[in-house]
Amino acid sequence: MSQFHSKGARTIVGVIGGIASGKSLVTQLLQKRGATVVNADSVAHEVLDDPKVIDEICAVFGGDVLRTHTVGNGVPPQIDRKKIAALVFGETEIHQGRRESLEAIVQPRIRERLQFLIQDWKAKNTCGILALDIPLLFERKWDQVCDEIWFVDTPRAHRETYAAARGWTAEQLKAREAAQLGIEEKKSRSTCLIINNGSLDDLERQVDAAFHRARFGKRAANGEGRGDVAGRA
Template sequence: MNIGLTGGIACGKSTVSSMLVRRGALLVDADRIAREVVEPGTPVLAEVIARFGEDLLLPDGSLHRKKLGERIFGDPEARRALEQILHPPIRATMRSRMEAYEARYPDKLVIVDVPLLYESKLEAMFSEVLVVYVPRGVQLARLMERDGLTAEEAEKRLASQIPIEEKKLRADVLIDNSGSLDETERQIELFWTERGLG
């Protein structure tokens, strides 16, 4: 069984995925794969450099991710170009890891953590979608605190994603992470036992 795990920025997806992994779930992390596909020497990194410039290579041959982010931020055309390079290999790797886990461990839950699952229209890849939710005000405050952002900067980041309230409505499974960690654990335990995973 597989589940797509998503939410909004600063909603606590990592917290929830680690609670599930502690119970025996297997994790496929889209963010980690996104870093792997642009490791030094990969064809994807070569394509990014060819499109966006040699100055994005650090002395050790790795990608200067922050500089790339600055280059595409606020430039929809550049962002689309980057997505066209990155998304196919990321999705292919996600799918192959998910399928390999399911074949090898048919009795285990496979969690695929995809921050922009709805934005990328990937719902069909998964049996169910679990959304980690906090109200927008909490999300904004956590994002400002976590990343040291002004309210304006945090608002811009939130505006680049589908609103969390919309994701909440589209969820097959909803975990409200706005309370204590114990409250989140209780919801995860309920989900785990309801699915017969325990």
């Protein structure tokens, strides 16, 4: 067991931010410090691989949303997430209607799985940190299960660079952002700000400080209750 799991509070932290802001990196750093991470995108991928879900999506959007190499080659069919994204992300009423149709299929299943993972963690842990990486945290009301909400604040130019590394254009980034709550509102409703505009070492120092404050409360501020963990990245 990690030395971070000594004594302290049981805390659920929601990690949010703009698209391509580095939320997953922050949750990885939390995991490195002993936190448990629940990633909604990973859960969504599991749901999209469910044969029943694939059948329902194809019934609504047609077989063109399947990955080409899985059609007629004896390979289990898979949803092409880029094709689906192109259909549902945008600012028009058509995009919104498609998005609502997709969400009606996948969201109940994603919610059920996330609820299970959160309750399972609670049942097995009397202390520690559970980090929720859920892009639509406020929109889906997951903030209601959180003790703290950390906003990863990253300059737009940086986010565009990170998005480009994923193969997204600036227009695609804008379309995805249009489907979410505004960045300033997310920031105003958060309890902790993580500034991601410098080095990895700087980000680690911020995550380390926020982790220990959430984990050990006021003791972290003056170095108490941290043992030989104090000062480590």
